[in-house]
Amino acid sequence: MNRIVPCLCFLVCLLGAHSGAQAQALLPAQPLDHIVAIADDSVILQSELDAAVANVLQQYRANPQQLPPRDVLERQVLESLVMMRLQVQRAKDTGIRVSDSDIDQAVQRVAENNKMTVDQLRASLASQHMGYEDFRDHIRDQILVQRLQQRVVQGQSNVSDSEIDIFLASNSLKSGQVHLQHILIGLPNGADASQIAAARAKADEVKAKIDAGMDFTTAAIQYSSAQDALQGGDLGWRGYDEVPEAFANLVEGMKPGDVSQPLRGPSGFHIVKLVDKRTEGKQVVTEYHARHILIKVSELTNSADAKKRIEDIRHRIVDGHEDFAALAKKDSQDPNTASAGGDMGWFPIDQYGSSVANVVATLKDGEISQPFESDLGWHILQLEGTRQQDRSKEMKRDQAREVIRNRKAEQAYEDFLRQVRSEAYIEIRLPGAESKSEAEKPAP
Secondary structure, X not given: OOOOOOOHHHHHHHHHHOOOHHHHOOOOOOOOOOEEEEEOOEEEEHHXXXXXXXXXXXXXXXXXXXXXXXXXXXXXXXXXXXXHHHHHHHHHHOOOOOOHHHHHHHHHHHHHHOXXXXXXXXXXXXXXXXXXXXXHHHHHHHHHHHHHHHHHHOOOOOOOHHHHHHHHHOOOOOOOEEEEEEEEEEOOOOOOHHHHHHHHHHHHHHHHHXXXXXXXXXXXXXXOOOOOHHHOOEEEEEXXXXXXXXXXXXXXXXXOOOEOOOEEEOOEEEEEEEEEEEOOOOOEEEEEEEEEEEEEOOOOOOHHHHHHHHHHHXXXXXXXXOOHHHHHHHHOOOOOOHHHOOEEEEEEOOOOOHHHHHHHOOOOOOOEOOOEEOOOEEEEEEEEEEEEEEOHHHHHHHHXXXXXXXXXXXXXXXXXXXXXXXXXXXXXXXXXXXXXXXXXXXXX
C-alpha cells in the first residue's frame, strides 16, 4: 500500500497538482489560463498541468531518456491528476477526515526523514518556489488517499493456508542475499547511434581486460562512470528483491566470481560481478513460556484500584504461597488465558507488546514480576522457562502471506479505481487528447 512519501524531492515533484502563484512561478508567463480537464466537480487548469509536468522533468533531469515524448507525458500526468482528484473526493464523500494534527505529524516525519527540522523544510520548499500551505494540502490529500486504500482493501486481502502452500511450492519466493560490484560505461542524454556503439565497444574492451586478469575493483575505479566508482563499484549485500531489476534475472544464474557480459541499461552499459551469495540461515529466536494475571482498568475499576488488587494477588502468591495458576483461574480478567491458569504458551518476546516484552526479558525461570501496567490494565507475570526455537518455516510462511496479501490488496484497489473512474464524469480538454466520460458518450 502507498505510504506518505518521506522523500522531499519526490513530494515537491507532486506539488504541481495544486494551483497557485508558487507553482506558476516556475513557468513562463501565460496570457490566459484554461481548463484542461473536469473530474466530477473539480477542474484542472493548464497552469497546474504545466507545473506538474515541469516538476516531473526536473525530477528526471539526469535521465530524460526515461521519459516519453512531451505529449505522451502530459497525458500521463493529467491522468494522474484526475485520478488523485477522484480519490480525494471519494475519500471525503465516505466520511474520511484528516485533522491538522495528523498533517503536523506527517510533516514532522518528512522533515526527520530528510534530516531537517520543520523550519528547515519550510525554507527548502521556499527556495524551490513551493508554498508551505500547498505542501500541507498535498500531505492532506496523500493521507486521505492512504486511508481510502486501507478502507477499500480491508477484509479483501485474507490469505488462506492453501494459498500459501501453493505459492511456496511454486518457488516464487526468493530468499537470500547477493554481494555485487558493477562497472558503468555511461551514455550521454539523447545518445545517438555512434555514441551507443562507442560505449558498447568500450564496455567490451573493459570486459576483455577483466577476462585477461585485470582486477574488477581496479577496472571499476579506472573505467566506471558510476558514483560508486571510487569504491570499486561495490553495491554491498542486498536481498534479491533489492537488486536492480535489470540485474535480477542475470544474477540469479551466476556463481560467485562470475562477471557478466556488458548489459545495456537506461544510463549505459553495465558489467556486473557476483562477489558472493548467501542463503538465509536458520531463523532461531528465543521463546518464552509464561503465565500472567490481569486486572483490567475500566469505568468500574480505575488504575489505582486495579494496581492494588494485583499487588494483593502477588502478595498471596509470594508471601502466602498460594498457587499462581489457581489464582489466575479465579481472579484473572484475561478471557483468553484465565481458564488455563493464566498460561500464555510459548511466544517470541514481541508477541504481546512492549509492556510484556520489557518485563519478561528481565525474569529468571520461576520468578514472578512486580506489578506492571499495559493498555489493558495491571499484570503480574511468572516466567516458566525459555528456549531457542527455529522459526525459519514460520517466518517463510509469514513472508509468503505478506507477499500474497499485498498482491491481493493491490488488485482490489486497482479494481476499485477502475470502478471510480467509470462512474465519474471526466472531460479531457487537452489538445490532441480530448475525450468525455464514458457516462457521457452516446450508446452504440
